[in-house]
Amino acid sequence: MRLSSLVFAIVASLLHNPLPAGDVIENNSRVDEGRRLAHDFDKGNCLACHAAPTDPQAITKANIAPPLIGMRARFGDRQALRSQIWDAAKRNPETIMPPFGRHKILSNDEIELIIDYLYTL
Numbered sequence: 709m710r711l712s713s714l715v716f717a718i719v720a721s722l723l724h725n726p727l728p729a730g731d732v733i734e735n736n737s738r739v740d741e742g743r744r745l746a747h748d749f750d751k752g753n754c755l756a757c758h759a760a761p762t763d764p765q766a767i768t769k770a771n772i773a774p775p776l777i778g779m780r781a782r783f784g785d786r787q788a789l790r791s792q793i794w795d796a797a798k799r800n801p802e803t804i805m806p807p808f809g810r811h812k813i814l815s816n817d818e819i820e821l822i823i824d825y826l827y828t829l
């Protein structure tokens with residue numbers, strides 16, 4: 709085999725399998741999908757009311773609701789965070805936050821993806 713074809717073969721195999729499959733990659737894609745759902749006007753639309761100041765991709769200064777920040781520290785209990793998104797009226801019957809789960813705006817899986825994203829904020 710000529711050297712150039714050997715180099716080509718190595719580069720081609722690296723391009724095909726750039727990284728080994730693993731938790732980090734899996735988690736990153738979950739976070740990306742959660743971010744997409746949270747930012748999407750037709751899905752979470754969380755940024756209509758909440759700022760997410762530590763996410764450079766969240767270009768909003770919305771100030772209707774508390775900023776989504778320090779989420780892991782403030783919502784260490786994943787169930788409490790899930791409940792807030794599923795039906796915010798449980799905690800505050802007067803809330804203007806939509807009951808995303810109860811009204812089937814978001815599925816359980818979508819809420820879980822959004823929580824993975826929120827835990828990076």
Ligand code: HEC
Pocket residue numbers: 746751752753754755756757758772773774775789792793796799800802803804805806808822826
């Ligand atoms: C229409 C405005 C609105 C939208 C859209 C909205 N929220 Fe809220 N959210 C609020 C308000 C207002 C509060 C403050 C508490 C209350 O009124 O119940 C709140 C509270 C919260 C809290 C608790 C915050 C804290 O610091 O205690 C979390 C977490 C949260 N929202 C997450 C989300 C997520 C995630 C989305 C998108 C899936 C979202 N919200 C969409 C209005 C909104």
